[in-house]
Amino acid sequence: MELRIEHLSKQYSNGVQALDDITLTIPAGMFGLLGPNGAGKSTLMRTLATLQDADSGTTQLDAIDIRTHKDDIRRLLGYLPQDFGLYPKVTAYDLLEHFAVLKGIDSRKERKEVVDGLLHQTNLYNVKNKHVGGFSGGMRQRFGIAQALIGNPKLIIVDEPTAGLDPEERVRFHNLLSDIGSDKIVILSTHIVEDVADLCNNMAVINKGKVILKGEPLPLIDAIQGKIWKRFIEKSELVQFQQDYKVISSRLTSGRTLIHVYADHQPEGGFTQAHGNLEDVYFTAMAGLLGTEPSAAHSTHAQAA
Ligand code: ADP
Numbered sequence: 001m002e003l004r005i006e007h008l009s010k011q012y013s014n015g016v017q018a019l020d021d022i023t024l025t026i027p028a029g030m031f032g033l034l035g036p037n038g039a040g041k042s043t044l045m046r047t048l049a050t051l052q053d054a055d056s057g058t059t060q061l062d063a064i065d066i067r068t069h070k071d072d073i074r075r076l077l078g079y080l081p082q083d084f085g086l087y088p089k090v091t092a093y094d095l096l097e098h099f100a101v102l103k104g105i106d107s108r109k110e111r112k113e114v115v116d117g118l119l120h121q122t123n124l125y126n127v128k129n130k131h132v133g134g135f136s137g138g139m140r141q142r143f144g145i146a147q148a149l150i151g152n153p154k155l156i157i158v159d160e161p162t163a164g165l166d167p168e169e170r171v172r173f174h175n176l177l178s179d180i181g182s183d184k185i186v187i188l189s190t191h192i193v194e195d196v197a198d199l200c201n202n203m204a205v206i207n208k209g210k211v212i213l214k215g216e217p218l219p220l221i222d223a224i225q226g227k228i229w230k231r232f233i234e235k236s237e238l239v240q241f242q243q244d245y246k247v248i249s250s251r252l253t254s255g256r257t258l259i260h261v262y263a264d265h266q267p268e269g270g271f272t273q274a275h276g277n278l279e280d281v282y283f284t285a286m287a288g289l290l291g292t293e294p295s296a297a298h299s300t301h302a303q304a305a
Pocket residue numbers: 012013014016017018035036037038039040041042043044
């Protein structure tokens with residue numbers, strides 16, 4: 001099973017080029033689509049979910065063209081949109097059953113089995129008779145996954161699912177996603193690098209509508225080892241350091257400013273080697289210093305998204 005996206009472009013009527021010649025092949029398993037806010041992730045997710053059309057390019061799930069065979073794709077699709085609205089005064093059970101009817105599960109007995117199964121899977125069975133309006137953020141997102149999984153979809157798209165979740169809920173949500181199954185394509189769109197680091201065996205970074213990096217996280221992390229250097233600086237020194245070094249990130253740590261810079265050899269001036277992680281890969285790509293495609297960016301600095 002494979003999702004092939006080729007030369008996909010989309011410009012909104014206000015002139016924003018949300019997708020700019022995106023080409024990606026997404027195999028079965030968890031795929032992380034990473035990028036800052038405004039990168040074009042939701043536009044791409046909505047296009048794959050058949051909710052809007054691109055201006056040009058093609059998207060195919062195996063042999064099925066998404067644009068011309070929307071109904072076929074919808075039968076295979078589970079989608080958790082970024083702004084997942086719920087009817088607040090309906091119970092979890094009733095709402096999930098309603099979605100099951102919409103998905104075409106006509107037999108009442110089969111619906112009950114599916115709904116009960118999904119409520120167990122998402123750890124919501126014990127609150128099945130509660131109104132979803134009273135759910136916490138984490139419960140809502142788990143409910144969102146339950147509705148996305150109705151009908152055993154082969155392509156599952158979750159758009160920014162962990163934004164706003166507390167750490168415990170995020171771990172729970174990660175566990176739920178990781179159990180979905182390796183025979184399906186699960187696309188996780190997020191601006192949170194940890195989501196991808198924890199879950200995904202394939203990934204791409206997009207920025208300003210373009211793919212700036214794609215590959216498997218572990219080899220990408222290996223490739224930057226020995227090239228990431230760190231040191232603490234005064235906050236007031238940041239601009240100077242940005243001029244003198246390829247600063248990929250700066251962050252406050254225990255009230256002090258820690259910078260990571262990218263360099264083939266140890267830079268002078270008190271730097272020590274950092275163990276590069278996926279966040280360093282991300283910021284290095286965002287700074288235009290790596291990539292599968294030539295980047296026009298010459299900026300040497302990326303702030304946390
Ligand atoms: P992301 O999901 O990565 O935050 P989006 O796909 O939502 O990115 O947005 C990509 C760009 O397209 C942004 O500049 C955003 O403002 C713009 N955009 C998104 N939706 C619309 C729309 N319906 N009309 C005009 N511009 C839009």
